[in-house]
Every structure is written in C-alpha cells, then in structure tokens.
Amino acid sequence: MIHQNRRKELLSQLDDDSIVIVSTNPEQRRNGDVNYPFRPHSDFYYLTGFNEPEALAVITSSSYTILLRPKDKKREIWDGERLGVDNAPEALNADKSYTIDLLKNKLPKLIKGYKSIYFDPKPYSIDDEIIKILANKKYKSLGSILHEMRLIKDSDEISIMQKAADISAEAHKIAMQKVRPGMFEYELQSVFDGYFKQHNSEHAYTPIVAGGKNACVLHYIKNNKVLKDNDLVLVDAGCEVDCYASDITRTFPINGKFSKAQKQIYQLVLDAQIAAINNIRPGAKINNPHKAATDIIKQGLIDLGILQAEGELSQFYMHGTGHWMGLDVHDVGKYKDNDKHREFTPGMITTVEPGIYIRSDDKIDPIYHNIGVRIEDDVLVTEDGNTVLTRSLVKEIKDIESIMQLQK
Ligand SMILES: [Mn+2]
Known part of the structure; x- marks a missing residue:
C-alpha cells in the first residue's frame, strides 16, 4: 500500500498525460562468475518495494506495469526463487506484468499517447536499451520531483x-x-x-x-x-x-x-x-x-x-x-x-x-x-x-x- 501511495503522490505532481519509467540496478560482477550482493536502485525500490535485478516499472495515472525476469526452473535452482510474471500483479499491486525480454516490444506500446516522459537514464544496459526505444523523444527529469519526495x-x-x-x-x-x-x-x-x-x-x-x-x-x-x-x-x-x-x-x-x-x-x-x-x-x-x-x-x-x-x-x-x-x-x-x-x-x-x-x-x-x-x-x-x-x-x-x- 505504501508504495502505491507513493506512486499516486508522484503522479499527482505531474500532468495527466505523463508516464514514468524507472529501472533498477543490474547485478554487478565481482570476479569470475561471482557477483556482488544485489542491491536495488533506491528510486525504483522507493516506488515498487521490489528487490530483484533486471526490472522496470512503467507508471501512469491509469496503470502500473512491471517488467521482470521470467521464472526459470534451472536458474532458480542455483540463484533462488524469482517472483515471476504470474505472481507480480498481486505481490506488487501492479496492473500488468511482462517479462523483461519483451521490453523492445512492450515499451513503445506503453508510452504511446503520453506527452511527458519522466526518465533518468543511468549508465546501465537496460537504460541504454530504453534510450534507443525512446529514440528522438524528449524526456524530463524524474529525480527533480521524486527526490524531493524521498527527502x-x-x-x-x-x-x-x-x-x-x-x-x-x-x-x-x-x-x-x-x-x-x-x-x-x-x-x-x-x-x-x-x-x-x-x-x-x-x-x-x-x-x-x-x-x-x-x-x-x-x-x-x-x-x-x-x-x-x-x-x-x-x-x-x-x-x-x-x-x-x-x-x-x-x-x-x-x-x-x-x-x-x-x-x-x-x-x-x-x-x-x-x-x-x-x-x-x-x-x-x-x-x-x-x-x-x-x-x-x-x-x-x-x-x-x-x-x-x-x-x-x-x-x-x-x-x-x-x-x-x-x-x-x-x-x-x-x-x-x-x-x-x-x-x-x-x-x-x-x-x-x-x-x-x-x-x-x-x-x-x-x-x-x-x-x-x-x-x-x-x-x-x-x-x-x-x-x-x-x-x-x-x-x-x-x-x-x-x-x-x-x-x-
Ligand atoms: Mn556521514
């Protein structure tokens, strides 16, 4: 509920035709096949409460969509359980959920019709992909509004x-x-x-x-x-x-x-x-x-x-x-x-x-x-x-x- 309230509060400060795109941190390699312990991106965590890597939240006044890693029996034996697309809507209070590999296909549809895109690209691969998808579209600073809320x-x-x-x-x-x-x-x-x-x-x-x-x-x-x-x-x-x-x-x-x-x-x-x-x-x-x-x-x-x-x-x-x-x-x-x-x-x-x-x-x-x-x-x-x-x-x-x- 608390994350839903934060998303609502954020959107109440934006124009109706606004869409917010925010991704989490990727896993960071330490050496060989060993990663550092994962830590979500603070903006993403503040709005979603979700702490798996490779996830993206797309938020508008009428819908909250989450893109996340698919369930993967083999990987889950090694790395632990994943929330998965089917469980995400209830667990995260999301309206829709897709696997993150559908980013290229889904994001252009999700942003269609929205005039103001709020997105702070970080130097991560998933944000590089988003930049490509947004192509020539302009985007506004999410941080300038979200960070005042976080303060x-x-x-x-x-x-x-x-x-x-x-x-x-x-x-x-x-x-x-x-x-x-x-x-x-x-x-x-x-x-x-x-x-x-x-x-x-x-x-x-x-x-x-x-x-x-x-x-x-x-x-x-x-x-x-x-x-x-x-x-x-x-x-x-x-x-x-x-x-x-x-x-x-x-x-x-x-x-x-x-x-x-x-x-x-x-x-x-x-x-x-x-x-x-x-x-x-x-x-x-x-x-x-x-x-x-x-x-x-x-x-x-x-x-x-x-x-x-x-x-x-x-x-x-x-x-x-x-x-x-x-x-x-x-x-x-x-x-x-x-x-x-x-x-x-x-x-x-x-x-x-x-x-x-x-x-x-x-x-x-x-x-x-x-x-x-x-x-x-x-x-x-x-x-x-x-x-x-x-x-x-x-x-x-x-x-x-x-x-x-x-x-x-
Ligand atoms: Mn100090």
Whole structure:
C-alpha cells in the first residue's frame, strides 16, 4: 500500500498525460562468475518495494506495469526463487506484468499517447536499451520531483531508520568495550560486521576504522593497522536495514582514557556538534548547523593556540557538517533553492558530523599531532525541533570512559 501511495503522490505532481519509467540496478560482477550482493536502485525500490535485478516499472495515472525476469526452473535452482510474471500483479499491486525480454516490444506500446516522459537514464544496459526505444523523444527529469519526495520521510521510513540507528548505536557501544591496544583495526571492524549481520542488516557504506594518524585521512578504509596505546580510534560505521541507512561516527581512546590534549580537541568537536544539533528545527536554514559548528571550532582552536586568528579553519576542518540520509547514506534532495540554502522541514533526516584533524606536518604543538576526531549523529527534523535517532549512544567524555570500563 505504501508504495502505491507513493506512486499516486508522484503522479499527482505531474500532468495527466505523463508516464514514468524507472529501472533498477543490474547485478554487478565481482570476479569470475561471482557477483556482488544485489542491491536495488533506491528510486525504483522507493516506488515498487521490489528487490530483484533486471526490472522496470512503467507508471501512469491509469496503470502500473512491471517488467521482470521470467521464472526459470534451472536458474532458480542455483540463484533462488524469482517472483515471476504470474505472481507480480498481486505481490506488487501492479496492473500488468511482462517479462523483461519483451521490453523492445512492450515499451513503445506503453508510452504511446503520453506527452511527458519522466526518465533518468543511468549508465546501465537496460537504460541504454530504453534510450534507443525512446529514440528522438524528449524526456524530463524524474529525480527533480521524486527526490524531493524521498527527502521527506514518512512514518514507516522513520521507524525503519530508527531501527537501523539503534543497531548501529549498539554496535558502536560494543566496539568501545572491546577495543584494546595491540588489536588490528580490522578486528575492531569485525564487531560491526558481526553485529550488523546478526541483526539482518548490512553495512550502509564501507566502514572507517582509523587509529591515530589514520583518522586524519578522511576516507580511510584500509583498516589494516595496529591500534596503539595512547591513540584515539575514529570509527565511522552504520548499517542498512531494508535499504535504509544509518551513519554514526564515534572517536574514543584505545586504552580507555583520553589524554589531556585529546580531551581538549574532543570536547571542542562535541560542543560544536551539540550546537549544530540545537540549530536544527523547522524554518531554520540548513546551513545554520555548519555555521554554529565552525564558529565554535574556529574560536576553540584559536584559544588553544592551534589556529592563528587570520588562519584558515579548512586546514583542520575541511568537510561539511552534514548530509541528507535515507535510502542512500548520502541521500537525494536539494540543499539549495535558487542558490540559497533551503529551510529544514519536518521529516527530513540529516547527519551532524563536525570534526577536527591535526596532521603531524601541521606546525603546531606536537602534543596535538595525529589527533583526528569526528562525532556524528543522525537527526530527524520534527514539528517542534528535532529528534536525535542515535541518541542512545554515549558521546560525553565521562560517559565514554565509564562505558569503556565495562570491558567485554
Ligand atoms: Mn556521514
């Protein structure tokens, strides 16, 4: 029902003579005859709830047609059951269903008479075929309308994302309790691999487990070095539940106790993060959290003698403070309207993730060298402010240190 409502809502924003064409991802080859685990395209999944590869949805105000793989006894013995054309109408609430090999024959008939075609070609073979079939016909951007819908989460989406946030938060807590000097980064990562899998979820993105100076490499994913006594470890890991993401970063001391310098940097990032979250409410500009965070970090670094008053903050804080999150961890939806930052609206979900990264080649007091700190939570905009979906996970220094005493 929920997918039917979304299709209806989408069509209500288009002219009557519009037709929407949206395909899912193909399977991706890993090597030899091995594929990566299949993951549907988010636009397609949002409108259909169908998670088989090689499928196409054609949607108009009067009909919903799905093209999908045929039943194939031999293939199903190897790869598992397929929904099939006969079951599709009832299972997917579709009016008609055809096998995908009939694309060339059926699509020209389906689009006949429709003036506006909404289609975002992706660099996949099925979309290449559709482009050929559409020949000289013009098509309009589906994303510009659909992605605004995806940006505002409904109650079903919020409860799935809360579940993803809860699983990720618990895994981070266990990681804090399991970490030891001498452990490898990948061993700490395995806490997340195992916990996510135990809860029928996947990594929503490649996790970052970065000890010491590795935390200053923003997209460090090798995760293959030893975690050292007296260093911090930065973990950016979040799971995906039913294709919906969570995204959490915590930074904690490998031996369970922050040093004085680590505390100073950590507290500054935490103060910035809390100030940023306090700037999230309906009607507020979406760049207010970033402004609040950078003001605090800049002044704090100046007070510590790390940054000169005329210096560039981007030397130590070089990324944004958040991004939309949903079916994609970096979710769709515009950030600006006519070049101006838009306002928060209830139902939006954003991350809040300021950080400070001090490399050893930065000419400052060496006690601060190789400290990289980021703190990231997932925040839902509500009618009267916001709810932090990842609030169950500690982030105050004293709370992290005390949870780490309860070692596992
Ligand atoms: Mn993030």
